[in-house]
Amino acid sequence: MKGLLQRVRQARVEVAGEIVGAIDQGLLVLVGIEPQDNEASADKLLKRLLDYRVFTDADGRMNDSLRQVQGGLLLVSQFTLAADTRKGLRPGFSTAAPPAQAELLFNYLVSQAQALHAPVATGRFGADMQVHLVNDGPVTIMLET
Numbered sequence: 001m002k003g004l005l006q007r008v009r010q011a012r013v014e015v016a017g018e019i020v021g022a023i024d025q026g027l028l029v030l031v032g033i034e035p036q037d038n039e040a041s042a043d044k045l046l047k048r049l050l051d052y053r054v055f056t057d058a059d060g061r062m063n064d065s066l067r068q069v070q071g072g073l074l075l076v077s078q079f080t081l082a083a084d085t086r087k088g089l090r091p092g093f094s095t096a097a098p099p100a101q102a103e104l105l106f107n108y109l110v111s112q113a114q115a116l117h118a119p120v121a122t123g124r125f126g127a128d129m130q131v132h133l134v135n136d137g138p139v140t141i142m143l144e145t
Helices: 039-051 099-116
Strands: 002-015 018-023 026-032 062-064 072-077 120-122 129-144
Touching: 002 039, 002 072, 018 072, 018 120, 026 039, 026 129, 039 099, 039 129, 072 099, 099 120
Parallel strands: 026 072, 072 120
Antiparallel strands: 002 018, 002 026, 002 129
């Protein structure tokens, strides 16, 4: 499972002009799910997202986690993170989990996140989404389980 995290001052997801998820300070995480991923992969990614130290402390160092700053978590499914880009000039998506598997795992990740942290917002699985964000830093990091 891949999570492309971006430290944000604010972020929102729109579907057909409607805001379906939004946060203020926190993490926007684009989530890519591959066929070998399972609930253990989701649990591991979530623990890292909540505890990864990417927020600045009083000394200006990245020492604080999402939990410590009590920031928002915006989870957005993005199958293109699992793209095979090794050859050619067009990505292949055979390395992404089938939609039914990916949706189940994404929903599991969201439910676990909501049980452990607040606020948690999401995009809409499988929808054509527009993601708006103010990247803080900028800080963008790929986590993989």
